[in-house]
Amino acid sequence: MSGNPYQDDRGNKDFTIANPKGSGEIEHRRSGQSRAAPGGPFLIGEAMTGGYGKGPDILTECTIAVDKGEIAVIVGPNGAGKSTAMKAIFGMLNLHGGHVRLDGEDITELSPQDRVVKGMGFVPQTSNIFTSMTVEENLEMGAFIRKDDFRDTMAQVYDLFPILKDKRRQPAGELSGGQRQQVAVGRALMTKPKVLMLDEPTAGVSPIVMDELFDRIIEVSRTGIPILMVEQNARQALEIADKGYVLVQGRNAHTGSGKELLADDDVRRSFLGG
Numbered sequence: 001m002s003g004n005p006y007q008d009d010r011g012n013k014d015f016t017i018a019n020p021k022g023s024g025e026i027e028h029r030r031s032g033q034s035r036a037a038p039g040g041p042f043l044i045g046e047a048m049t050g051g052y053g054k055g056p057d058i059l060t061e062c063t064i065a066v067d068k069g070e071i072a073v074i075v076g077p078n079g080a081g082k083s084t085a086m087k088a089i090f091g092m093l094n095l096h097g098g099h100v101r102l103d104g105e106d107i108t109e110l111s112p113q114d115r116v117v118k119g120m121g122f123v124p125q126t127s128n129i130f131t132s133m134t135v136e137e138n139l140e141m142g143a144f145i146r147k148d149d150f151r152d153t154m155a156q157v158y159d160l161f162p163i164l165k166d167k168r169r170q171p172a173g174e175l176s177g178g179q180r181q182q183v184a185v186g187r188a189l190m191t192k193p194k195v196l197m198l199d200e201p202t203a204g205v206s207p208i209v210m211d212e213l214f215d216r217i218i219e220v221s222r223t224g225i226p227i228l229m230v231e232q233n234a235r236q237a238l239e240i241a242d243k244g245y246v247l248v249q250g251r252n253a254h255t256g257s258g259k260e261l262l263a264d265d266d267v268r269r270s271f272l273g274g
């Protein structure tokens with residue numbers, strides 16, 4: 001993505017960290033503050049059908065949405081099209097069916113870069129940081145679309161991820177897997193996104209680090225940024241999800257609250273290991 005003149009005229013509130021240390025436990029998550037927007041969900045990929053290049057359709061009539069105050073999670077077996085659904089919402093796929101709407105606006109035809117300008121923060125699964133640059137340079141790069149002073153946002157990112165402040169002068173490539181993911185999320189937050197999309201933020205990290213990352217993600221959602229994420233750790237992810245989507249072969253197989261899906265016999269049997 002190259003530079004594009006950008007005014008921060010989105011009326012977007014700074015994300016403020018209410019409790020930077022977090023609760024320490026996922027179970028202490030706030031008890032759901034989701035509210036449906038009058039014009040439909042805040043972000044929705046609706047009935048998306050499409051695939052890569054001239055290849056076969058990977059997604060068929062797939063719908064994924066997230067509302068303000070929510071964490072929405074996409075889970076499903078390997079190859080189900082979870083990452084593809086995220087890419088479709090971010091504009092990296094040519095859809096030949098369906099729409100993507102952000103805050104009531106149809107953005108189906110926009111490039112990924114223009115979607116960032118509209119307020120989408122996207123953290124891809126891989127290559128999501130510059131390993132030879134320092135932590136701080138990574139965060140600065142994240143602010144590339146901003147023309148205003150971003151030091152406050154950087155301070156907020158450091159409040160959220162204190163370890164990044166300690167390591168700010170170190171090349172990001174020297175950090176642990178979990179810390180790198182914090183850099184990637186922090187980098188996305190530097191754009192002051194209206195919605196944050198995370199593709200497998202806990203890939204390859206230990207269970208303890210996964211819990212910590214989930215706690216931080218909950219913190220971000222509490223600041224008012226809706227979160228849409230793909231997760232391999234389905235059970236843990238559904239525990240913190242307001243809304244869950246189970247995809248199978250590019251289609252919606254089950255949709256419900258995290259709790260509902262965890263209690264659903266079908267979902268448990270076919271996919272959560274009973």
Ligand SMILES: Nc1ncnc2c1ncn2[C@@H]1O[C@H](COP(=O)(O)OP(=O)(O)OP(=O)(O)O)[C@@H](O)[C@H]1O
Binds near residue numbers: 055081083085
């Ligand atoms: N860049 C690409 N070009 C062509 N086909 C792709 C591309 N990326 C993914 N696919 C195909 O799309 C299908 C869905 O892949 P996708 O990565 O979206 O699944 P997933 O549910 O995220 O899987 P995983 O849990 O293994 O990451 C697979 O059949 C995959 O081979």
